[in-house]
Amino acid sequence: MTTSRNLPLGAVALFLAAAVSASAHHSFGAEYDANKPITLTGTVTKVEWTNPHSFFYLDVKDASGKVTNWKLEGFPPNVLYRTGWKKDVTIKQGDEITVTGWHARDGGDWGHSREVTFKDGKKLFFGPPAGTGDGGNAPSVAVPAK
């Protein structure tokens, strides 16, 4: 490698890759519980294509026939575009979809969306992984011994 003389020593360690959870606009981990995964199937009633996060609303019918309108949070429009979505085209009011994600910590009818599956089987990510923005697996500082 002819350019290696320019390589800072520490940069070599980069190729011993370690996973770091992605940073986000705000802490999904504070609001949503990564230990409470949800899978919902229903009909889209509204889409908010907005910053810093988009939302869609889903009418979900339970076994007794009772309908609950869920609110699902996800990526902003810039990320949705790069993840394969088009505003007013990919997801519309009336679409029947299934979404995986995580339930809000307060147990309300809202959650953090991850993967949407459309009727034709196509799958796209609407939101980030669980825990995004909440600091990841370890703090940036050594934990002092107690």
Add this chain to the structure above:
Amino acid sequence: MPKSRIVLLFAAAALPFIVEGQTATSKVPRAADGKPDLTGVWQGGSSRIGTWEEANAGGGTNATTGQVTPFAVRGPQEKAPYQPWAAEKVLESFNRRGIDDPMARCLSPGVPRTTTMGLFPMQIVQTPKTIVMMFEVFHVFRVIPIGVQHPDDLEASFMGDSVGRWEGDTLVVDAIGFNDKTWLAGTGTFHSDKLHVIEKFTRMDENTIAYEVTMEDPAVLTKPWVQHSTIMLRPGTRLREYECAENNTDLNRYEKLLQDESVFRRK
């Protein structure tokens, strides 16, 4: 002098230069002034080669299996050398799952976090006298004049004041003039207005900038904090809009969560 000899002389004079250029810098694009050209759209905090879509595909947690595939891949990093009282504060922020992140209030992410977080693309435009870095996140930009001193009338700001110089093929950016309202890197990594950041950008090849950042802050750190990562070229990507304040409902929800921190706090 015969024409053929003149040509030969030029060729002989040019030869060592060409060979040197080819061996030392085989795949590094050069600007007209001979400096490595950093112009392009890039993603910080990643080491994956490819378009944005290729490099970021498939990342995340599989909701069924729980398997985690990283979006951005970084090297192992040195723990931040905070003074004990300051480390406690960083740890507290981690335990509160970053609910106090200034970015949640749509505030500029600061330096070097804006570059390293890699969530959205950044664009570099290079001229001999000025290098401009534009970030999709929050419309943040850095104007970096080359070969000048910091102004003497700085006021504390989120992104500070940056000046650049070339050390061989490395762009060195010196930044001061910060407020204390941003985080340096991970959750809770606060700093004071004494922050001094020195960044080294070295274009290694077509796809890669080696990025070394040294953060000095005697008010909160015990020694300079050095981090290494790479910034990767993202061909075909263009900066889009990210207007954070449009529909920022997080703060209202946070207000409710903060009434009982046991709901979200790490045990």
